[in-house]
């Protein structure tokens with residue numbers, strides 16, 4: 001019989017965050033202690049029990065308490081990490097991507113009125129506030145018992161249909177309109193759109209499931225699930241050093257996301273004070289696309305070709321014009337053959353803000369894999385999730401250009417699509433959407 005596995009390094013903590021899918025720095029130590037004898041830290045509340053608290057903007061604000069509940073060494077601080085639910089903006093937008101995500105769209109039940117939806121949003125917000133601090137929800141079946149908050153975030157959005165059904169058409173922001181059709185879209189209506197949107201992210205699958213189940217139970221009679229999609233990303237600590245995530249094509253994806261240190265970051269991602277609908281200030285818009293990767297075709301081209309498709313090195317993520325992952329691309333640079341090094345149809349050139357009148361979005365997608373088709377091809381790809389202050393200054397112009405024929409498009413198929421307006425965050429005692437539903 002083999003001896004028990006030993007861990008030589010600690011999983012990473014979310015000690016400091018980045019919005020662009022970069023793992024938080026690892027809190028590493030080489031302990032060699034038998035995993036089975038180590039314990040998770042359970043955190044009852046961020047303030048009271050000494051968890052690692054990550055601000056809604058992703059930065060660590062406090063940490064205390066590293067021992068297990070029997071006084072022994074904690075196996076990891078990952079479970080103890082709390083991302084506050086309350087704040088100016090909802091959590092789960094700038095939060096560094098957790099390892100697991102569940103996306104759900106709901107349709108209102110016939111007859112569900114504004115009061116019923118307001119009560120639902122209050123129940124959902126209260127549940128999210130409890131679960132995201134590692135507390136249990138009413139009627140909890142202990143699925144997440146023993147675990148801490150595990151960086152759980154719950155993010156809510158509203159679809160255009162909700163405004164019409166609740167008699168709120170006058171308060172629907174003009175930017176919440178159907179996305180235009182794009183060439184080669186192959187959208188499944190049953191897996192697109194919806195009245196309500198929920199994104200649940202966590203570093204633990206059971207914690208995520210527990211949250212989804214609690215939300216689903218408390219929605220009964222008011223809303224029913226229209227579609228659900230499950231995604232995954234790198235687990236914190238999986239790489240030896242913090243890295244931008246890779247997608248299922250093997251590319252480093254997220255390098256040139258806007259950074260929170262950019263002076264225009266908030267302006268580009270969140271709805272500003274001059275908004276046409278005052279209830280939405282501090283909110284955002286999320287565009288969701290299920291994009292299947294035609295991985296067998298992708299595997300059929302060599303690495304140099306794959307790099308030209310994006311315009312970046314597959315190994316390092318650096319632009320093909322040189323430097324490191326975060327170096328600026330030299331879009332004018334030509335090779336010895338006189339050709340552009342980053343070709344005219346390279347994905348990064350076609351999508352870059354400088355060629356799209358500054359259009360920008362915060363990409364926070366997740367990989368998915370739903371098995372293999374009868375032809376053996378993987379049903380896998382990217383749950384593309386983009387946050388922006390206005391889809392007409394973000395996703396729409398960029399996708400319009402990409403769909404006209406960037407070099408990546410032949411390897412993709414857009415299979416589902418949705419757009420939601422995302423209310424601002426709420427304060428303790430309030431609930432998400434209150435300024436719309438009670439305004």
Ligand SMILES: C=CC1=C(C)c2cc3[nH]c(cc4nc(cc5[nH]c(cc1n2)c(C)c5CCC(=O)O)C(CCC(=O)O)=C4C)c(C)c3C=C
Nearest residue numbers: 251252253254255256257291310348351352353382398399
């Ligand atoms: C409409 C917007 C975009 C869609 C849809 C999209 C799909 C998509 N992208 C990749 C892989 C990569 N994209 C990268 C960069 C990048 N992509 C978009 C927009 C969309 N991508 C933007 C705005 C950018 C940044 C461009 C820039 O300013 O440089 C990259 C390079 C690394 C990075 O910066 O993230 C990769 C890799 C896939 C696989 C995909 C659909 C499945």
Ligand SMILES: [Fe+2]
Nearest residue numbers: 347348351363
């Ligand atoms: Fe992209």
